[in-house]
Amino acid sequence: MNLDRFPRVDLGGSPTPLHAAPRLGEALGIPNLLLKRDDVHPLGIGGNKLRKLEFLLGAAITAGADTVITFGALQTNHGRQTAAACAKLGLRCELVLTAKVPRDGDAYERSGNVALDHLFGANVHICADGLETGRTYDRLITEAEVEGRKVATFPVGGSDGVGALGYVAAAQELAAQLTERGITRARVIAPHASGGTSAGLVVGTAPYDWLTLDIACVSHPVDEALDNLADLTVAAAGLLGSEPPSLDGLHITDGTIGPGYGIPTAETWDAVRLFGRTEGIALDPVYTGKVGAALVRWAAEGQFAAGEHVVFLHTGGLPGLYGYAPEFTDAVSG
Structure with a gap:
C-alpha cells in the first residue's frame, strides 16, 4: 500500500510513541499492554x-x-x-x-x-x-x-476516503514499531465515531494477518457503525487500488456508548480515573474514556489471552475534559 503518490502535508509528530503500560496492565490483568500515543502529537494539543x-x-x-x-x-x-x-x-x-x-x-x-x-x-x-x-x-x-x-x-x-489514508499510514507505522520490539501478534483497541480512524485501520492492517482489531463504538450503534465503516473502507481501498477488506468477523461493539454521543457514563469516568491513577495519562469523556471503559470490560470478561499483546490507541481529546469540567471535577475529587 504505497501512500507516496497522494498529496500530503507534514504536520510533524510522526511516529507517535508506543509505550508500555505496566501498572494499568497489572490492574487489568493484561501484562503486555501498550499505549499508542496519538494524543501527544505536538500540534494543536494532538489527536487522531x-x-x-x-x-x-x-x-x-x-x-x-x-x-x-x-x-x-x-x-x-x-x-x-x-x-x-x-x-x-x-x-x-x-x-x-x-x-x-x-x-x-x-x-x-x-x-x-x-x-x-x-x-x-x-x-x-x-x-x-x-x-x-x-x-x-x-x-x-x-x-x-x-x-x-x-x-x-x-x-x-x-472521515472520508482521503482522510482514512491517515490511519492506513498509522497501521504501517504501528506494525513497524511492533516488529522492532519483536512482537509477532497483537490486538489493537480503537474507537469508531465518524469512522475514518477505524476504516483506515481496517484497510491498513489487512496486509498484516498478525494484527487484529477490537473496535468500540462511541457515537453510533453497531449496525450504523458497520454501514459507515463499509462505505469508508470501500472508499479508502478504492483510492489505493485494492480490494476492500471483509468486515466479517470484525470485533466491534457498542456496549459502552451509554445514552449517546458526548454523554459520559459512570464506566467512562471509572476508566478516566484508572488510566490517570495508574499511568498518569488523561483520557477524555467522549472518545477515549468510552474506549477505555470497553477495554476494562473486555479484560474483566476474559477476552484477552494470557500473555497476549494488546495495543490501546489513544486518539487524544484532552481539552474535552475542561468542557465537562463540573463532572470531571466530581469524578476525580476524593
Whole structure:
C-alpha cells in the first residue's frame, strides 16, 4: 500500500510513541499492554484527526484551496485540530459547529476545544440545528466565491476516503514499531465515531494477518457503525487500488456508548480515573474514556489471552475534559 503518490502535508509528530503500560496492565490483568500515543502529537494539543488532515490538507492545497470549512459538535476535537493545522499552514479556517449534544453551561459552551478554536484563529459559527448548519455553510460558500477564495470542505471528523489514508499510514507505522520490539501478534483497541480512524485501520492492517482489531463504538450503534465503516473502507481501498477488506468477523461493539454521543457514563469516568491513577495519562469523556471503559470490560470478561499483546490507541481529546469540567471535577475529587 504505497501512500507516496497522494498529496500530503507534514504536520510533524510522526511516529507517535508506543509505550508500555505496566501498572494499568497489572490492574487489568493484561501484562503486555501498550499505549499508542496519538494524543501527544505536538500540534494543536494532538489527536487522531491530525493524521487524516495530512492527506486532506495535502489534497486541498494541491487543488489550490486557501479556505477550509469543516463541521462538528460544539466540543469537536476535529475542529480544534483543523484550526491548528490551518494556522500552521496559513489557511483560513471556518468551523461550522452544531449544538447536537444535549449539554449547556459555560464550561461546555466556552471552554475546552471552543476556546482553542478561537486561539488557533478559526472563524467559529455555532448553529442550533442541521437546518442552520446548512444555511451557514451555503453563506460561507457564497462569501468565498464573491471574495475570490477557493474552498476545501472536509466532512465531520475528517472521515472520508482521503482522510482514512491517515490511519492506513498509522497501521504501517504501528506494525513497524511492533516488529522492532519483536512482537509477532497483537490486538489493537480503537474507537469508531465518524469512522475514518477505524476504516483506515481496517484497510491498513489487512496486509498484516498478525494484527487484529477490537473496535468500540462511541457515537453510533453497531449496525450504523458497520454501514459507515463499509462505505469508508470501500472508499479508502478504492483510492489505493485494492480490494476492500471483509468486515466479517470484525470485533466491534457498542456496549459502552451509554445514552449517546458526548454523554459520559459512570464506566467512562471509572476508566478516566484508572488510566490517570495508574499511568498518569488523561483520557477524555467522549472518545477515549468510552474506549477505555470497553477495554476494562473486555479484560474483566476474559477476552484477552494470557500473555497476549494488546495495543490501546489513544486518539487524544484532552481539552474535552475542561468542557465537562463540573463532572470531571466530581469524578476525580476524593
